[in-house]
Amino acid sequence: MHISVIGSGYVGTTIAACFAELGHTVTTIDIDEEIVAALSAGHAPIDEPGLEDLLESHAGDSLEATTSYDAVVESDVTFLAIGTPSNDDGSIDLTALEAAAEATGETLADKENRHLVVIKSTVTPTSIETVLEPAVTRGSGGNENIEVGMNPEFLREGSAVSDFMQPDKLVYGTDSEWATERLHAIYEPLLADHDAHIVETDPATASMIKYANNAFLASKISLVNDLGNICKEFGLDAYEVMEAVGLDDRISERFLRSGVGWGGSCFPKDVNAIIAAAREEGYDPALLEASVEINDRQPERMLELLEHHVALEGSHIAVLGLSFKPRTDDIRNSRAIPVIEKLQDRGAEVVAYDPVAVDPMRERFPDAEYANSAAEALDGADGVAVVTDWDEFAVLDREFDAMDEPVVVDGRRIVERRDGIVYEGLTY
Numbered sequence: 212m213h214i215s216v217i218g219s220g221y222v223g224t225t226i227a228a229c230f231a232e233l234g235h236t237v238t239t240i241d242i243d244e245e246i247v248a249a250l251s252a253g254h255a256p257i258d259e260p261g262l263e264d265l266l267e268s269h270a271g272d273s274l275e276a277t278t279s280y281d282a283v284v285e286s287d288v289t290f291l292a293i294g295t296p297s298n299d300d301g302s303i304d305l306t307a308l309e310a311a312a313e314a315t316g317e318t319l320a321d322k323e324n325r326h327l328v329v330i331k332s333t334v335t336p337t338s339i340e341t342v343l344e345p346a347v348t349r350g351s352g353g354n355e356n357i358e359v360g361m362n363p364e365f366l367r368e369g370s371a372v373s374d375f376m377q378p379d380k381l382v383y384g385t386d387s388e389w390a391t392e393r394l395h396a397i398y399e400p401l402l403a404d405h406d407a408h409i410v411e412t413d414p415a416t417a418s419m420i421k422y423a424n425n426a427f428l429a430s431k432i433s434l435v436n437d438l439g440n441i442c443k444e445f446g447l448d449a450y451e452v453m454e455a456v457g458l459d460d461r462i463s464e465r466f467l468r469s470g471v472g473w474g475g476s477c478f479p480k481d482v483n484a485i486i487a488a489a490r491e492e493g494y495d496p497a498l499l500e501a502s503v504e505i506n507d508r509q510p511e512r513m514l515e516l517l518e519h520h521v522a523l524e525g526s527h528i529a530v531l532g533l534s535f536k537p538r539t540d541d542i543r544n545s546r547a548i549p550v551i552e553k554l555q556d557r558g559a560e561v562v563a564y565d566p567v568a569v570d571p572m573r574e575r576f577p578d579a580e581y582a583n584s585a586a587e588a589l590d591g592a593d594g595v596a597v598v599t600d601w602d603e604f605a606v607l608d609r610e611f612d613a614m615d616e617p618v619v620v621d622g623r624r625i626v627e628r629r630d631g632i633v634y635e636g637l638t639y
């Protein structure tokens with residue numbers, strides 16, 4: 212099939228490269244010329260394991276990149292993978308996606324064959340019917356050959372390619388059997404050697420499945436953090452407790468690691484968006500609001516633990532890990548941001564280190580110091596806050612000798628507890 216993918220960010224680039232790998236002909240479209248130039252040269256604009264290899268093998272062959280929407284008309288199906296950020300009140304900002312939907316419609320105004328426009332972006336249940344479908348219709352002058360569907364994406368940054376290639380489920384939100392069949396034809400090569408559940412539903416339900424999924428996972432972590440904070444108050448190890456809890460099949464052992472909280476480009480934005488959408492419908496989603504509140508509390512608890520051992524005013528504090536999770540350079544809503552902000556507010560000098568995310572964080576906090584290694588960050592530090600569980604922090608050892616009296620507050624249970632270190636686990 213010939214597929215066009217609009218938006219070449221984390222999702223758009225990954226799905227485009229994977230569709231090419233599945234044997235489709237793919238054209239990616241982005242308004243950012245630098246991204247398009249990188250993709251045309253077979254380079255990944257983002258840091259994702261396996262992505263560069265896929266781009267190298269398909270760029271210039273079954274995978275083309277352009278800034279022009281003209282390519283849409285040549286394709287059979289168009290995926291929209293544009294960012295859906297938050298407004299100040301947490302509600303979804305559809306401006307960019309709506310513009311892309313309208314521009315897609317414009318290029319399809321005279322198309323005589325049926326064309327499927329698939330929303331890949333995460334959108335609230337009413338967005339397609341009230342905003343996106345009307346935008347496509349407006350653009351196309353009401354061309355009835357165009358249908359709009361929803362196919363939410365569940366990949367995680369850091370393992371985007373393998374998540375996409377081995378999904379637990381594929382959700383097809385469409386208004387017709389034809390559209391469902393089209394989506395199925397796209398994913399069929401993937402299902403040849405991988406079992407995935409197929410969910411066939413309507414676009415609004417498909418949109419809600421994505422939010423329910425993320426709200427559930429985020430709230431599971433917040434619940435585990437709440438229980439973890441209680442464990443800490445009792446002097447108990449939340450990891451020991453949750454390991455036993457996870458033996459219950461109804462709960463599962465996944466997502467039971469307590470710590471400094473969830474971040475990234477999806478959980479915070481999506482939980483806030485569905486809270487705002489629910490409120491607009493007149494419903495008060497009390498549990499989701501509490502999930503956000505508990506998440507906001509964790510960085511503060513980290514600072515309180517540090518303050519038990521170090522007077523922060525005028526101190527040097529090493530912050531280890533800046534990306535929102537390991538194996539990505541994405542710092543969007545990383546817990547390192549409130550940790551650094553709170554340290555600076557209390558008069559501490561921050562020396563930050565991350566294997567790949569120093570540059571984006573330097574833009575966010577130009578006044579912090581940045582080290583080239585964990586060892587350099589620890590040198591002369593009065594305390595350490597571990598925010599991201601990069602593997603290399605598990606093997607820090609003699610590096611702590613560079614501190615006078617090593618104090619480590621570990622927000623991810625990654626550093627090994629050992630003699631000669633004051634070690635505080637956030638929830639254990």
Ligand code: NAD
Pocket residue numbers: 217218219220221222223240241242243246292293294295307308310311331332333334364365366367368476477
């Ligand atoms: P992103 O910000 O990384 O990428 C969006 C891209 O769209 C950018 O490259 C931007 O230049 C481009 N763009 C903006 N306006 C455009 C236009 N009019 N025409 C063409 N290109 C345009 O976003 P992302 O992280 O890939 O997320 C996209 C959507 O997928 C969001 O709704 C997000 O919630 C959802 N999602 C993201 C993830 C994830 O892990 N990042 C996972 C699942 C779902």
